Amino acid sequence: MAHGYPLEVTETRVASRRRVFITGVGPLSAIGSGRQRFWAALLAGTDGSSRVTRFDTSGYRVHRACELRGFVPPAGTEHMGPISQYAIAAGALALSDAGLTAEQVQRAGVVIGTTGGDLPVLERIQRRRQSGAEEVPEDFHQLAAHAIAANVGRRLGLGGPNQVVAGACAAGNYALTVAYEWIQSERAERVLAGGADPLSPMPFTGFARLLAIAPDVCRPFDKNRKGILLGEGAGLLVLESAESARRRGARVYAELLDYGLSCDAYHATMPHPEAVGMRNAMHKALAAAGVAPEDVDYVSAHGTGTRASDPLECTAVGQVFARNPGVPISSIKSMIGHSLAAASAFEAISCALAIDTGWIPPTIHHETPDPACDVDCVPNRARERRVRVTLNNAFAFGGNNCCVVFARA
Numbered sequence: 482m483a484h485g486y487p488l489e490v491t492e493t494r495v496a497s498r499r500r501v502f503i504t505g506v507g508p509l510s511a512i513g514s515g516r517q518r519f520w521a522a523l524l525a526g527t528d529g530s531s532r533v534t535r536f537d538t539s540g541y542r543v544h545r546a547c548e549l550r551g552f553v554p555p556a557g558t559e560h561m562g563p564i565s566q567y568a569i570a571a572g573a574l575a576l577s578d579a580g581l582t583a584e585q586v587q588r589a590g591v592v593i594g595t596t597g598g599d600l601p602v603l604e605r606i607q608r609r610r611q612s613g614a615e616e617v618p619e620d621f622h623q624l625a626a627h628a629i630a631a632n633v634g635r636r637l638g639l640g641g642p643n644q645v646v647a648g649a650c651a652a653g654n655y656a657l658t659v660a661y662e663w664i665q666s667e668r669a670e671r672v673l674a675g676g677a678d679p680l681s682p683m684p685f686t687g688f689a690r691l692l693a694i695a696p697d698v699c700r701p702f703d704k705n706r707k708g709i710l711l712g713e714g715a716g717l718l719v720l721e722s723a724e725s726a727r728r729r730g731a732r733v734y735a736e737l738l739d740y741g742l743s744c745d746a747y748h749a750t751m752p753h754p755e756a757v758g759m760r761n762a763m764h765k766a767l768a769a770a771g772v773a774p775e776d777v778d779y780v781s782a783h784g785t786g787t788r789a790s791d792p793l794e795c796t797a798v799g800q801v802f803a804r805n806p807g808v809p810i811s812s813i814k815s816m817i818g819h820s821l822a823a824a825s826a827f828e829a830i831s832c833a834l835a836i837d838t839g840w841i842p843p844t845i846h847h848e849t850p851d852p853a854c855d856v857d858c859v860p861n862r863a864r865e866r867r868v869r870v871t872l873n874n875a876f877a878f879g880g881n882n883c884c885v886v887f888a889r890a
Contacts, residue, residue: 745880
């Protein structure tokens with residue numbers, strides 16, 4: 482085995498795996514929903530941030546986020562929490578984009594990633610109780626995390642395996658790995674997978690108290706970066722076995738080659754100071770996919786815009802890609818915010834579309850280079866480039882790291 486990767490990790494895995502294609506994408510984001518609008522907005526460098534209107538921020542020092550404005554919940558979902566509503570809407574977009582028939586959808590599985598479950602339901606229940614309402618509200622059952630994927634399956638007619646994954650801010654990528662394994666083990670021929678999370682007071686308060694929210698804009702890798710902006714929405718993808726995609730003549734955006742997982746095992750919120758977990762996840766993903774670092778054309782960064790995380794990610798990327806030092810690494814969180822579980826799912830969609838279209842989305846608001854972030858962050862303007870292989874990084878609280886490799890099919 483070349484490139485110094487363990488022989489037993491790559492050759493056995495690569496030789497025995499089924500090929501898994503991405504045949505549909507469904508982004509529901511602050512800058513646009515549906516494949517065409519979302520991608521056009523990313524390539525245009527659209528900033529989706531604005532002053533928060535969802536709840537009162539007068540008691541905070543920060544007031545901006547990337548809200549999903551003008552969203553109308555699908556008919557019949559009024560009793561559900563916003564995660565279910567977002568996931569159902571995004572799932573419908575992805576299934577339509579994939580061109581699946583009702584019969585094909587019925588046999589498909591669904592796996593949804595979330596950070597904290599449907600917190601707005603809990604917040605709504607708490608407000609009712611404080612006002613003297615009934616002790617057990619009618620929508621109490623929507624608090625159960627399994628209700629999210631169950632609602633998606635029931636509403637969209639997905640009769641295959643059904644699961645919710647809680648992997649913090651890497652949950653969207655984690656959901657893709659579960660779907661990948663279902664297809665590998667022939668538990669499903671196709672799976673609707675990704676992440677969804679809403680904007681609500683609880684995570685906003687948490688990040689604000691960590692002093693992790695920027696007062697103006699999110700500027701990943703910039704010397705003057707001041708933190709994240711929270712986002713919201715849902716990113717769902719249709720993953721399908723190559724055999725199934727070929728039988729029905731599906732359009733294929735990209736292939737999901739494999740993934741790498743690690744845990745920093747270090748701190749509840751801070752990444753490991755030597756970026757050990759980040760580096761291990763990237764190494765494992767490339768080794769499992771049978772891809773050398775110099776073959777990667779684009780890295781979709783976790784790129785939060787925080788003082789602590791960005792330099793560590795750049796350090797880890799520099800170490801992993803020592804033989805590919807100029808690899809472009811951009812952060813679309815500069816445009817759509819940090820949408821928690823949906824973040825890495827949006828980024829997976831971006832990776833697939835970069836491969837499909839030959840364009841790399843930019844990192845906007847980049848004005849002052851930082852020596853601690855010495856990478857090509859594709860500053861401010863999208864870049865045309867033939868993209869064959871991409872790596873999608875997701876590094877969550879608790880050091881939960883999940884990196885996924887995509888390639889031209």
